[in-house]
Amino acid sequence: MELDPQSPEVHNLLGYTAALSGDSEEALEHYRQAIALDETYLEAMLNAAEVLMHPLGEWDEAIELCDDALDYAETKEEIADCLLLRVDALLGKGDVEEAKKCMSRLPExxxxxxxxxxxxxxxxxxxxxxxxxxxxxxxxxxxxxxxxxxxxxxxxxxxxxxxxxxxxxxxxxxxxxxxxxPPPAWAPSPDTFAQIVRRVVQSLDALLARWVRDADIYIVDVPGAELVVDGVDPRAMVIVDARLPDEPDGEDLGRNALSARLFIYQRNVERAAGSIAGLESELAGALEREVTAVFLDRDKPPSMADKHHLN
Structure with missing residues (x-):
């Protein structure tokens, strides 16, 4: 930055470096500065759109940036970059029909x-x-x-x-x-990640926490190969292994009425979170879905969305 503080390329590079280290807000600030210095800077627009989508979840703003970028896209590859990111953002906000229309605009x-x-x-x-x-x-x-x-x-x-x-x-x-x-540069140590897991479990909604508050917790990188062979998603973030009580409604559980083990897969949580700041919310969402599926919705047949959701 000392060489040329007004260089859009420098700000874009600093944004990319910040994104790699997991600092999404700093990355976005640099990308925006690069765009302010050069309003035609396609790469900075797309980089900013990616950060806005993951991990920030700002879908509408990301779509606007993709639309702006399309005005400056010239090659087939540049047009495809803009449209594919736009599809991702539309899917993120749940607009499947518009995403399909966007796909139809892709170059051959x-x-x-x-x-x-x-x-x-x-x-x-x-x-x-x-x-x-x-x-x-x-x-x-x-x-x-x-x-x-x-x-x-x-x-x-x-x-x-x-x-x-x-x-x-x-x-x-x-x-x-x-x-x-290798794990991402921002990945926490196993001990730090274990502390995050404990915080997330302790902060669960009471209705869900009652099922896993006394569970044994095991943290490993990814599901074992033998589990994958048995049908477990290799990119699952959380698995609850439980022996359910005999009571059909699960009421009046004693300490020994339920035996549960909680498996957390650190590398998969990191992949889904995309940054150190997103770890807790990503893990909390995965844990809520898994506990709900195992204990509250266990009598419902799994939908296709449930089957392939990355926890």
Whole structure:
């Protein structure tokens, strides 16, 4: 910054560095400064839109930035970047129909880099259009066998189609590739993460906390391979393993009436949170969903959304 405090490129770089370290607010401030210095700075607009979506959840502002960026996009790749981010933001706010319309505006392949093949396939999957997604995801796996996300989405697609063996193989490959990556630079130590877990459990709503307040808690990186083979999502954040009491309504539970174990998967929580600031809220949401599914909604058949939700 000492060299050129008015350089939009410097602010964009500082924003990128801040985002990598998990400081979303500082990253966004630098990106906005870069855009103020150069209103045509496409990369800074898209970087800011990404931070606004994840982890900040400011969907409408992200959509506006994508629309602004589209005015300056020239190449097929730049147009695809803008539209795919816009689709993500629309899905984040629940506007599926508008997201589908946005997908129809994508340029036709080929693109200069293969990463767009995966991104398009993933977008089609998230829109519920599995048949359109499959060839893109299969091509992404073929062109980049080390692409963990591509293997994961291939597992989802194979599972949806009933090909359990192929799904398990894809999930196991995704799990192995996830473990081969270093944790994010901002990731807390195991002891610090354990403190976060305890705070989240203690702050649960009383209706949910009664089921897990005395649970044994185990923290590991990701679900074991044997669990994945048995059908557990390799990117699950939380699993509750419980022996339920005999009472059908679960009333009048004594200390020994319920035996519960709580498994927390640190690397998966970090992936979903995207920053140190987002860890507690992401973990709290995952824990609430899992406790609700195991204890309160256990008699309801799982929906497709529940089946593949990343906890």
């Amino acid at each position: 392949p080929p693109f200069e880099t293969s990463s767009y093949v995966f991104l398009i396939g993933r977008a089609f999957y998230e829109l519920g259009e599995s048949e359109k997604a499959l060839p893109y995801i299969e091509e992404a796996v073929r062109t980049d066998p080390e692409h963990a996300d591509a293997h994961y989405y291939l597992g989802l697609l194979k599972d949806d189609s009933g090909d359990v063996r192929a799904a398990v193989e894809a999930f196991l490959r995704s799990r192995a590739l996830d473990l081969a990556k």
